[in-house]
Amino acid sequence: MNTEDIVRLDRKHVWHPCTQEKDHETSPPIPIERGEGSWLIASDGRRFIDAVSSWWVNLLGHNNPRLNRALAEQAGRVAHHIFAGFTHEPAVELARRLCEKAPGDLSKVFFADNGSAAVEAALKMSFQYWQQIGRPQKTRFVSITEAYHGETLGALAVSGCDLYRNIYQPILMQGFQVQGPDCFRCPYGLERESCAAECFEAMEKLVSERHAEIAGVIIEPMIQGAGGMRIYSPVYLQRLRALCDRYEVHYIADEIAVGFGRTGRFFANEHAGVAPDLLCLSKGITGGYLPLSVALTTEKIYRAFYHDYQELKAFFHSHSYTGNPLACAVAVEVMKIMDEENILESLQPKMDLLDASRERFESHSHVGEMRRCGMVAAIEMVKEKEGKIPYPWQERRGYAAFKLALDKGALLRPLGNTLYFMPPLTISEDELQQVIDVAWDCIVEVAC
Numbered sequence: 158m159n160t161e162d163i164v165r166l167d168r169k170h171v172w173h174p175c176t177q178e179k180d181h182e183t184s185p186p187i188p189i190e191r192g193e194g195s196w197l198i199a200s201d202g203r204r205f206i207d208a209v210s211s212w213w214v215n216l217l218g219h220n221n222p223r224l225n226r227a228l229a230e231q232a233g234r235v236a237h238h239i240f241a242g243f244t245h246e247p248a249v250e251l252a253r254r255l256c257e258k259a260p261g262d263l264s265k266v267f268f269a270d271n272g273s274a275a276v277e278a279a280l281k282m283s284f285q286y287w288q289q290i291g292r293p294q295k296t297r298f299v300s301i302t303e304a305y306h307g308e309t310l311g312a313l314a315v316s317g318c319d320l321y322r323n324i325y326q327p328i329l330m331q332g333f334q335v336q337g338p339d340c341f342r343c344p345y346g347l348e349r350e351s352c353a354a355e356c357f358e359a360m361e362k363l364v365s366e367r368h369a370e371i372a373g374v375i376i377e378p379m380i381q382g383a384g385g386m387r388i389y390s391p392v393y394l395q396r397l398r399a400l401c402d403r404y405e406v407h408y409i410a411d412e413i414a415v416g417f418g419r420t421g422r423f424f425a426n427e428h429a430g431v432a433p434d435l436l437c438l439s440k441g442i443t444g445g446y447l448p449l450s451v452a453l454t455t456e457k458i459y460r461a462f463y464h465d466y467q468e469l470k471a472f473f474h475s476h477s478y479t480g481n482p483l484a485c486a487v488a489v490e491v492m493k494i495m496d497e498e499n500i501l502e503s504l505q506p507k508m509d510l511l512d513a514s515r516e517r518f519e520s521h522s523h524v525g526e527m528r529r530c531g532m533v534a535a536i537e538m539v540k541e542k543e544g545k546i547p548y549p550w551q552e553r554r555g556y557a558a559f560k561l562a563l564d565k566g567a568l569l570r571p572l573g574n575t576l577y578f579m580p581p582l583t584i585s586e587d588e589l590q591q592v593i594d595v596a597w598d599c600i601v602e603v604a605c
């Protein structure tokens with residue numbers, strides 16, 4: 158098929174994710190033919206550096222020879238089989254490696270096939286745990302403002318991004334939402350590097366008052382991703398762990414975006430030195446190759462489900478593609494590459510490069526802040542620096558930057574007025590510098 162036919166048929170039959178399809182009248186979707194390391198190559202020959210890791214999934218570059226081989230070898234054995242009553246080596250190898258790396262005593266792995274599904278599984282496990290140990294009144298979940306945990310109804314119910322959630326409000330389960338950290342516009346006038354997470358008081362108040370009804374608190378550790386790459390202090394997580402211990406509430410960590418080295422540590426919880434009761438992982442887990450997710454939990458939670466069948470205490474939850482062998486085989490290879498190729502150790506010069514660009518970005522009269530955690534950096538554009546007044550969302554400045562960046566050879570897909578970098582961990586310093594330069598040029602054009 159030529160490029161024109163692909164676009165024509167796409168417009169005729171395809172409905173894209175998180176997209177106002179009408180925008181395609183002026184900016185039709187771009188057919189991608191190949192990937193190569195940090196690059197995506199379109200069928201018309203245009204090349205884009207994938208600065209957002211194709212929605213935060215790609216970890217070790219496109220068309221990675223080792224991942225290709227792991228996938229092909231597994232395909233030559235079996236692509237998929239039922240995972241109830243059966244098991245396979247890639248799944249147990251992956252589970253073993255994840256539990257070895259995971260903080261605390263997370264020692265059981267439940268498989269699912271996308272991030273939202275892992276969140277749903279974790280919420281259901283937490284709820285059912287309390288039901289089965291004689292605390293049936295603990296049924297509600299706590300999340301923070303601007304949280305993002307996925308789009309299925311349960312995950313959406315614990316999310317806080319109005320854009321994705323508001324219209325569905327009448328059909329969402331009711332939980333508690335508290336004001337989360339807002340370090341760029343800190344109401345306490347403090348800095349995320351030196352504060353004691355004073356903003357934790359909202360969480361503290363709610364949980365101390367309502368813990369009898371609360372099953373768990375779900376949070377994205379260190380970085381609230383879809384909420385605008387909002388980076389906050391690890392002290393918040395330390396205080397959360399202590400609070401959850403004190404009031405017998407599960408700490409559910411959603412590391413779907415931030416796991417697998419994005420923050421410079423294998424798991425983001427390591428920044429705080431704390432361990433969750435439930436840990437959700439997906440996205441980078443297969444290097445961005447295949448859909449796979451897991452919910453890790455502790456022996457303690459697992460034991461509450463472990464009884465004679467007739468007790469009906471099993472976790473009766475499944476997905477057709479649970480534990481998909483192709484995905485697990487690739488995920489095992491991802492973990493091997495992370496170790497054998499010292500991926501985490503290789504990040505420092507790239508993080509330095511991002512830091513070195515901060516002064517330039519922040520010198521711009523319409524950049525409020527450049528923030529970074531690990532290999533994730535965000536530049537927040539503002540209408541007025543004084544008072545940190547945002548541009549009205551209707552102006553779609555981020556979207557304008559996205560379109561401009563494509564013309565300049567980079568895939569930067571901003572969140573509102575925030576431009577961010579979350580490149581494959583294997584991006585070269587030269588490529589990263591190109592991305593930084595493109596982002597600068599775009600900001601100069603769209604932020605005025």
Ligand SMILES: *Cc1c(COP(=O)(O)O)cnc(C)c1O
Pocket residue numbers: 271272273274276305306307308377382383411412413414439440
């Ligand atoms: C992407 C994401 C999810 C949802 O994962 P999907 O695979 O898109 O369903 C959940 N939580 C966080 C933090 C995410 O970034």
